[in-house]
Amino acid sequence: MACAGPEVPPIVAVARELRVARGELLPGAEIVESSSGTFGLGLTLAGNVHGHPVTVVTDPGMEPDMHRLLRAQGARVNIVTTPHPGGGWQEARRLRVRELLADRPGAWCPDQYANPDNSGAYAAPARELSAQLGRIDILVVSVGTGGHSAGISRVLRIHVPHLKVIGVDATGSTIFGQPARTRLMRGLGSSIHPRNVAYDQFAEVHWVAPAEAVWTCRRLTGSHYVSGGWSVGAVALVASWAARTHPTGTRIAAVFPDGPHRYLSTDEPEEISQPGEREAVRWTRCSRVAAPVQEADR
Structure with a gap:
């Protein structure tokens, strides 16, 4: 792999x-x-x-x-x-x-969600993968805007028609038809449907939850000295599953899109002043504790 x-x-x-x-x-x-x-x-x-x-x-x-x-x-x-x-x-x-x-007249937006130049820009990394690995049987790749998954898979498939592409999405993401929910993880998943997603390229999709991604990140760091963020953990989890469930000799390429530096501050809790201030979707601290008021108690 x-x-x-x-x-x-x-x-x-x-x-x-x-x-x-x-x-x-x-x-x-x-x-x-x-x-x-x-x-x-x-x-x-x-x-x-x-x-x-x-x-x-x-x-x-x-x-x-x-x-x-x-x-x-x-x-x-x-x-x-x-x-x-x-x-x-x-x-x-x-x-x-x-x-x-x-x-702001004259200002310009690249529109990474729908810009075809997004996926086209990943032709070079795809050619590099192909040159280094030769045959690739499975590509495991996270999906956010859809740019790198579409760009890499399309170029690889020119050289490897039998390529199997496994998409990795986040729980709470609506890209592949699940209901949109509040998402803790950044870097993969979406609450909209980006036009760059090449649905026809995927053989299957896996949804990964935050705790599973973090657990895999920590295992990678401890066992293989590889560090990364949410999407790295999610991709590594699915790539490991693919390696266990496919025949020996299957060549798997997994794209790790980010590093760990931007996530180090997530080891500290967010602060809220009272329990009802907002919904806690990650580690959150509140120094005010009181029993919830029930309708029957009023």
Whole structure:
């Protein structure tokens, strides 16, 4: 089983060159995009190099360390405060992006959810995998915007027509038809349906819960000295299952999309002032304890 995982999405460089060539991204124009962190950081780094100010629209779930890193790199961070009733935080962020674009003539949004340059940018990593591994029987890949899963699988399938692609999604994600719920994990899953998802490429999909992903991350670190975040743990869990359940000699490639640095602050609890302030969806601390008021007690 082999693993690969670029830290900064290839779409950042490829999309800019294409959009500049097509006249869509003007010199010095502002870039505005929705992101949970990693893609926004890549856009910010590219903006610094090529002279484009960057505004990253995110939500309260962004880790404090990623927030600080984006600001340190010069990005403006715009935070939505209320989830969309149907599309959750992602749809709320997309709507805010539209508002900002309307107020800022000349600004440009890469639209990672529907931009075909997203998947096209992953042709190079796919060719690298093919050159290094030769035959690949199974590709295990997480799914978020759908960019890297579509781009890598389509190129690999040219060389390996029998390729089996296993998608890894998060519980609470609606990408593959499950109901959208509040999601703790970042980096995979979605509360909307990204147009870049290549459904025809997948043989099956697995949904992984946060505790299972974290448990696998810790096992990887302790046994193989490999560290990563939510999506790495989820992908590794499913890839391990695939290795156990398929015949000996099956060659499995698993894409590890991120590192652990942005998740270190999740080892501390969030704070709420009273139990009913908001729903606890991760480790949360409250120093005020009282018996819930029942209707019958009133």
